[in-house]
Amino acid sequence: MQLYNTLSAIERAALIEEAGKERLTISFYTYAHIGNTNIFRNHLFINWNDMDVLGRIYVAHEGINAQLSVPADNFNIFKEHLDSISFLENVRLNIAIEQDNLSFLKLKVKVRNKIVADGLEDNSFDVTNKGIHVGAEQFNELIEDPDTVLVDMRNHYESEIGHFKNAVTPDVDTFRDSLDIIERDLADHKKDKKLVMYCTGGIRCEKASAYYKHKGFEQVYQLEGGIIEYTRQVEKNNLENKFKGKNFVFDHRRGERISEDVIANCHQCGEPCDEHVNCANEACHLLFIQCPACAEKMNDCCSDACKEVHELPYEEQKALRKGKVVSNKIFKKGRSEVLKFKK
Template sequence: MSLSCNIFSRKIINNDILIIHKSRINLSFYKYCNIDNLMTLKNNLYIVLNTLNVFGRIYISREGINAQISVLKKKYYIFKKSLKYLNVNFQKIHMNVSLDNTQSFWMLKIKIRNRIVSDGLVNFQYNNDNTGKCLKYFQVYKMLNNSRTIFVDMRNIYEYNIGRLKNAIHIPGHTFRLQLKNMLNTLEKYKNNKIVLYCTGGIRCEKATAWMKYHNFKHIYHIEGGIINYIRESKRNFLPIQFQGKLFVFDYRMMEKVSNHKLSLCHKCNNICDNYINCSYNRCHRLVIQCKYCYIKYHSYCSTRCMVKSFYTTVNVYK
């Protein structure tokens, strides 16, 4: 019987976590590598990580592993050692330690997928030996000060809207697969420039550089550990950070503050704001930027319409 699932309700899990909550580290990591027997790996991962009280979301596929997790601080090194023994390809994985270690996950989920990042590419086989050059944080610092270098943001538009590298180009497309389709035409005029791709943790950009090299772009780079690692290492080594605003993260916290710049507007009143909420109406649940005044005015809903609909749904339930 597969053990790779939670057998308790979310309410029970949340209560237990609040009782036993201890100092934690938020991590993300990925690795492009060949993985066989995915179900065995899934079950082994769950058994080991559940024993270590690791929470989070992990995707595995035949092309590798992609994870965002929360680890007890005192068990971090045990976790790293355990991961290496689970698969020979996990010997060297770059760990992105979060800027903010607020509680990010409440349970552990491990899923098998076709790809660790959905790309929609049919006639293209990712080649780990033919990617762009990987840059350390200090190399990024130097290239940011070179006007001939083009920095390209490969994240979703809702990530870009609240925080980004100064003067970065955003590739249009509300999914990664659409961005891959659009990026060749968007960047054609910069083909003779050095082009640095960046995303949150690096997983999109590593694959995107291989896609660009396949289409004869020569001077292609990506950032080791993505923008998270660039910010963290720059802070640790007292280098100026040219990322402005907030960093969107895919967990309970939603955002990490990097600078005091506010780059967006409230979707209702157009006041300067960079806080995201999910609409409280379950049939909507839309991700929107909303200021604290509109949050109070609309009671955490994205609109009057959703507020009214939610009210009548609740009334009908209790009739």
């Protein structure tokens, strides 16, 4: 039985373009106790492959985290399948603010130790014992309260291009780093301050809220559905939008514009810009912010050294990489000494 992709990303993109049908980019998650993760993974792949679902889905004993695209024509069938699974019935689906038919080009359903890489070895708290979920209207009220501490639970490269006003934005590379920093900085306010958190779609905040309750914080809140759902509610209910800039997303779009504010800068020249790109040198692939002028000047590369390599014939580039352990800098997300204007 086929439980893997048979088409390359290029072949899949061509088929999607040829079909000319709209696709919906969707994300969802839930924390639940899943017994046999391999059987569950295979069940999802078999059913979703038949529906032409594409995306990146993680399954663990603690739940599921899914980012995917589905043909609009198959959405109702997809939703019926979710509802047939007890812990996914009526799960909140975050539908992307900006749609792109090519947001995902393969179906990857992977079994992981956790659905959020948190680095925690503390198994003494229940991830389902979460904080209070609030919608956009209550969130707006809470973050104006002087007794509230608003914390962005995302990483530095995400908050750099967009965040809520007055939010604490830890300069961290991982979710795990944020947990320790926030607990340390708010150690004296576990009882008297409201800890309000937000992230892209809610999954990191959900785990963080359970963790901080376990650590003794008494007033823990999280933005229901994250920035994606907040934006939808703001538009639907004509609320004030307190988010500035773009929301970083984890598909090839790399960002959805939430407000017209551009709060970041090109990492190479310092001009206002919030467009993330990957260095065109395949041996680098560094994620960084680059304006159109620098992209043209640098041939889509992050440095002169990478530009020189990228301009070589492809076979020479392959030969330079052969036999070497190349650190893929995409995981460093903008941490490089060649970026002069990185915040």
